[in-house]
Amino acid sequence: MRERVRAFLEELEGECKGRVLIDHPLSRLTTFRIGGPASAVFIPESEAEIETAFELSRNHAMPMKIIGRGSNILASDDGFPGIVMLIVRRGIKGIRENVCEVEVDAGVSMSRLIRWSLERGLGGLEGMAGIPGTIGGAVHNNAGSRGTEISDLLLGMRIYDGEKWSWKGREEISFDYRRSDIGGLIYKVKLQLHKKDRQTLERLYEENMMWRKKSQPLNMFSAGCVFKNGEGYSAGELIERCGCKGWRVGDAVVSEKHANFIINVGRARAWQVFELMEAVRSRVFEETGVELEREIELLGDFPPTVECGEMTFERLESGDTLYRPDIKG
Numbered sequence: 001m002r003e004r005v006r007a008f009l010e011e012l013e014g015e016c017k018g019r020v021l022i023d024h025p026l027s028r029l030t031t032f033r034i035g036g037p038a039s040a041v042f043i044p045e046s047e048a049e050i051e052t053a054f055e056l057s058r059n060h061a062m063p064m065k066i067i068g069r070g071s072n073i074l075a076s077d078d079g080f081p082g083i084v085m086l087i088v089r090r091g092i093k094g095i096r097e098n099v100c101e102v103e104v105d106a107g108v109s110m111s112r113l114i115r116w117s118l119e120r121g122l123g124g125l126e127g128m129a130g131i132p133g134t135i136g137g138a139v140h141n142n143a144g145s146r147g148t149e150i151s152d153l154l155l156g157m158r159i160y161d162g163e164k165w166s167w168k169g170r171e172e173i174s175f176d177y178r179r180s181d182i183g184g185l186i187y188k189v190k191l192q193l194h195k196k197d198r199q200t201l202e203r204l205y206e207e208n209m210m211w212r213k214k215s216q217p218l219n220m221f222s223a224g225c226v227f228k229n230g231e232g233y234s235a236g237e238l239i240e241r242c243g244c245k246g247w248r249v250g251d252a253v254v255s256e257k258h259a260n261f262i263i264n265v266g267r268a269r270a271w272q273v274f275e276l277m278e279a280v281r282s283r284v285f286e287e288t289g290v291e292l293e294r295e296i297e298l299l300g301d302f303p304p305t306v307e308c309g310e311m312t313f314e315r316l317e318s319g320d321t322l323y324r325p326d327i328k329g
C-alpha cells in the first residue's frame with residue numbers, strides 16, 4: 001500500500017498545485033475530533049485538479065473520500081487508507097437578485113452562507129441556523145432543521161462524476177430524509193431563496209440559534225444526531241425514554257442535554273463511540289422494538305454493525321452509568 005500511495009502522491013504533486021498533507025490525522029478534519037490518519041489529504045485548487053485526482057486515484061486503485069467539514073463523520077482509529085479530497089472553495093455569487101437565485105461554491109460553510117443571505121434580506125435558510133459544515137455536505141446529506149431541508153431550496157448543482165462535469169437540476173436527484181443519491185463531487189450549488197424583511201430574518205435566526213443552544217451540546221465535540229428520526233418518533237426521545245442518557249464508554253458519552261448526541265468529552269476513540277452507538281441501538285430495540293438507523297457516517301474500518309438484540313450489557317464497577325456492551329458476532 002505504501003508504495004502505491006507514494007507513486008500516487010508523486011504523480012499528484014507533479015501535476016497539481018493544491019496542498020497535499022501526508023498521513024494527516026482525520027481527528028483534525030472532523031468535528032468529533034476523532035480518527036487516525038488518512039494516507040493523504042488533497043485540497044484541489046481547480047476543476048482540472050479534481051479531474052487529475054480522480055484519474056490518479058483510479059489508476060493507482062486508491063480509495064477516495066470527499067469531505068467538507070467532517071461534521072457528520074465518525075472516522076476510524078485506524079484512519080483511512082486512501083485519499084481524502086477536502087472541498088474548501090469559498091465563493092458566494094449572488095446572481096439574478098431580482099429572482100433571488102444564489103450560486104455558491106460547495107466549500108462555503110453553512111454559517112457563512114446563512115449570515116450572507118440574512119444581510120441581503122434573502123430568506124429560506126434561517127431555519128437551518130447552526131447546522132455546521134459546508135453547503136456541499138448539506139446538499140449531499142439533504143441536511144435540514146425545523147421543517148426545512150436544503151433540497152427544498154435547491155435549483156441545481158455542478159457535479160463531477162469522475163468522468164465528466166454536468167449541471168444537474170433538482171428534479172434529476174432523488175432526496176430523502178438526510179440522504180440523496182448524488183454520486184459525485186458537488187462543486188457548485190444553486191439555491192432559490194426569497195425576499196424577506198431583514199429584521200424578521202434576524203429574529204428567526206436568533207430564535208433558531210437559541211433553540212439549538214438550549215437543546216444541543218454545541219460546546220462539545222460531536223457529529224450531531226447519531227440516529228435518524230423515523231415515522232412517528234424522535235430518536236432522541238426514544239433514547240431518553242430507554243434511560244441511555246449519560247451512558248459512557250471511555251470518553252464517549254451519551255449527552256445529558258440531548259440523548260441523540262454522543263459527545264467526545266476528552267480523548268474518545270472511534271471504537272468507543274461505535275460501541276456506545278451499538279449499545280444504545282440495542283437497548284432501544286429491546287425496549288421498544290424500534291431499530292434505529294444511523295445518521296452519522298462511518299469512515300474507514302469498523303466492525304460490522306451488530307444485529308439489534310444480540311448484545312448484552314455489563315455494568316462496570318467504575319460508575320453508575322458506565323456500560324460496556326459485549327458485542328457478539
Ligand SMILES: Cc1cc2nc3c(=O)[nH]c(=O)nc-3n(C[C@H](O)[C@H](O)[C@H](O)COP(=O)(O)OP(=O)(O)OC[C@H]3O[C@@H](n4cnc5c(N)ncnc54)[C@H](O)[C@@H]3O)c2cc1C
Pocket residue numbers: 031065066067068069070071072073087106107130131132133134135136137138139140141142143144145178184185186187216217218222223224225297
Ligand atoms: C453540533 C451539530 C449539529 C448538527 N445539526 C444538524 C441538523 O440540525 N440537521 C442536519 O441535517 N445535520 C446536522 N448535523 C450534521 C452535519 O452538520 C450535516 O450533515 C452537514 O450538512 C454535513 O456537512 P459537512 O460539510 O460537514 O459534510 P461531511 O461531514 O464532511 O460529509 C458528509 C457527507 O457528505 C459528502 N460530501 C461532503 N461534501 C461534499 C461535496 N462537495 N461533494 C460530494 N459529497 C460531499 C461526504 O463524502 C460525506 O458522505 C449537525 C452536526 C453537528 C456537529
